[in-house]
Amino acid sequence: MQEEAIKKKLFSAVQPSGAVTIGNYIGAIRNFAQLQDAYDCIYAVADLHAITVRQEASALRRNTLELIALFIACGVDPEKCILFVQSHVPAHCELTWVLNTITYPGELSRMTQFKDKSARHAENVNMGLMDYPVLMASDILLYQAALVPVGADQKQHLELTRDLALRFNNRYGDTFTVPEPYILKESGAKIMSLADPSKKMSKSDENVNAFITMSDDRDTVIRKFKKAVTDSDAEVRFDIENKPGVSNLLTIYHAFTGKSIAEAEKEFAGKGYGDFKLAVGETVADALIPIQAEKARLLKDKDFLNGVMKRGAENAYRIARKTLSKVYRKVGFYSGE
Ligand code: ATP
Numbered sequence: 569m570q571e572e573a574i575k576k577k578l579f580s581a582v583q584p585s586g587a588v589t590i591g592n593y594i595g596a597i598r599n600f601a602q603l604q605d606a607y608d609c610i611y612a613v614a615d616l617h618a619i620t621v622r623q624e625a626s627a628l629r630r631n632t633l634e635l636i637a638l639f640i641a642c643g644v645d646p647e648k649c650i651l652f653v654q655s656h657v658p659a660h661c662e663l664t665w666v667l668n669t670i671t672y673p674g675e676l677s678r679m680t681q682f683k684d685k686s687a688r689h690a691e692n693v694n695m696g697l698m699d700y701p702v703l704m705a706s707d708i709l710l711y712q713a714a715l716v717p718v719g720a721d722q723k724q725h726l727e728l729t730r731d732l733a734l735r736f737n738n739r740y741g742d743t744f745t746v747p748e749p750y751i752l753k754e755s756g757a758k759i760m761s762l763a764d765p766s767k768k769m770s771k772s773d774e775n776v777n778a779f780i781t782m783s784d785d786r787d788t789v790i791r792k793f794k795k796a797v798t799d800s801d802a803e804v805r806f807d808i809e810n811k812p813g814v815s816n817l818l819t820i821y822h823a824f825t826g827k828s829i830a831e832a833e834k835e836f837a838g839k840g841y842g843d844f845k846l847a848v849g850e851t852v853a854d855a856l857i858p859i860q861a862e863k864a865r866l867l868k869d870k871d872f873l874n875g876v877m878k879r880g881a882e883n884a885y886r887i888a889r890k891t892l893s894k895v896y897r898k899v900g901f902y903s904g905e
């Protein structure tokens with residue numbers, strides 16, 4: 569009991585914007601389960617974020633349910649954590665409005681993700697896309713999270729979150745915990761595209777060979793790894809500068825086997841890239857099979873998943889409401905009490 573009272577809060581979320589990749593898994597989801605004993609963990613399916621790029625309504629609904637099932641299949645225990653869908657807790661939008669009033673357009677327009685996504689979705693550069701980091705700050709600050717496990721690409725958003733927390737605290741008095749990012753030290757924080765190892769592996773890549781999804785079957789996984797771009801010398805050695813493709817495959821192998829990079833280099837010394845890619849492909853495919861089976865089993869029990877979401881949203885709301893009331897009081901909203 570005593571021990572529970574002093575656990576720090578941790579928050580993270582993933583968007584239900586398509587098939588989840590092994591990049592999302594290694595950089596984020598896999599760590600969620602590992603952290604759940606040491607911290608009070610709150611995990612969300614960020615559907616409000618997902619609609620900042622166009623989504624098919626039926627696909628968004630399906631992806632939301634699938635992502636809840638995937639979290640659990642990856643070891644997130646709804647008995648130990650709060651697991652919920654972002655749009656089920658209105659406080660996220662409510663806090664976003666208040667935080668918008670202390671955020672400057674220049675801060676948002678220079679965000680790397682905004683610039684990338686605006687270029688990729690030039691036909692739909694909407695206010696939500698620009699405001700994305702403020703919604704993300706609200707997610708985190710509502711729960712007074714001290715720690716936020718994310719991939720390296722989210723570091724800039726975390727910095728903005730910290731700035732907004734400090735700005736609000738300075739203006740209105742101590743209100744928010746200023747969160748720290750929790751980003752893996754090793755290169756697992758940024759898994760690169762299999763087709764172009766200078767780019768991050770992204771589920772929205774137009775080339776399906778660039779990424780492995782968590783639901784790819786064994787043959788697909790092996791075939792995609794066989795096609796992975798490497799280099800022209802035939803040495804399995806970790807060297808991000810000169811051998812980004814091979815280094816990325818070694819990182820993936822390390823993430824799925826737990827073997828160190830040095831051990832992996834030794835294992836493949838003297839072997840060709842063909843053998844190496846096949847071994848990585850088989851390893852990943854084998855690791856995905858039990859997760860896929862568990863996810864499929866969970867998806868058959870929609871009542872259970874709906875129950876998890878409902879309970880999650882209620883518990884999340886209880887915490888979020890406290891922070892939001894405090895914020896409303898500090899900014900001077902009349903409460904009628
Ligand atoms: P998109 O690639 O379509 O822009 P995304 O995968 O970056 O989307 P999310 O689904 O919200 O967006 O990401 C969920 C988590 O996965 C985040 O913590 C993010 O940092 C992490 N992540 C995403 N891509 C990678 C990657 N290639 N390597 C490591 N972590 C990643």
Ligand code: LTN
Pocket residue numbers: 579580581582583614617703704707708716717718722
């Ligand atoms: N933007 C994040 C997803 C996300 C998130 C969050 C992560 C939305 N809200 C709060 C951590 C904390 C992404 O990974 N693309």
